[in-house]
């Protein structure tokens with residue numbers, strides 16, 4: 534992205550964002566509510582066009598390419614995508630129908646390889662036992678896993694996940710973090726962008742971080758350089774203490790301002 538802005542009426546949702554993601558990168562995108570995270574990944578996912586600047590995705594430039602050819606090359610999970618999955622659809626079909634970029638399985642013919650791939654992906658995300666269940670009967674955590682398997686079904690060159698841990702309980706979150714960590718560490722996984730609200734949800738193996746505030750980039754780069762208490766405090770506009778655990782997990786909490794003596 535070069536100087537990418539997104540405007541709606543008088544509002545500037547993204548303000549001259551310059552950012553690049555390489556094939557082997559696994560990015561975490563952090564920022565307070567309303568910072569522009571979803572808007573950013575909607576541009577990355579070829580769902581919306583920038584109002585200004587240039588966005589290049591997988592060798593194509595948005596605005597000069599057919600987004601209907603580009604979108605199947607991108608795996609996207611988000612609340613908006615989940616809402617469009619029919620509740621009565623069987624889990625196996627939710628995953629396999631991604632190969633034709635349709636929601637709701639009907640008319641399509643799938644071959645044995647598709648079935649094998651869907652099964653392998655469900656095993657990878659720990660959801661193979663759910664294959665015969667309907668999507669509507671799954672718990673929030675189970676739905677998130679199925680959505681990730683679906684996003685991977687087309688063997689995308691870019692994987693974008695917008696808040697996959699939202700609504701999960703502690704156990705569900707921990708399971709998801711380890712699933713995402715395994716994905717991140719797998720060399721065959723695509724370039725990945727993960728939007729999150731909590732530093733505790735950053736899966737070990739993620740390589741880069743981008744912090745957004747008011748549509749602007751506060752910090753971006755290799756995770757070990759960018760994930761600092763200073764950058765986080767600036768992003769959330771409050772003094773924060775950041776802990777980095779030896780296993781690569783993070784934790785943050787408000788710091789108490791020290792009163793100066795005298």
Ligand SMILES: Nc1ncnc2c1ncn2[C@@H]1O[C@H](COP(=O)(O)OP(=O)(O)OP(=O)(O)O)[C@@H](O)[C@H]1O
Nearest residue numbers: 541542544546564565566567568569570571572573
């Ligand atoms: N069509 C629109 N017109 C005006 N403002 C909009 C429009 N769409 C989104 N916004 C605003 O743009 C800002 C960025 O929204 P976005 O959804 O990208 O934020 P976010 O960082 O994903 O937030 P959250 O963490 O709450 O999901 C928000 O303040 C939102 O209210």
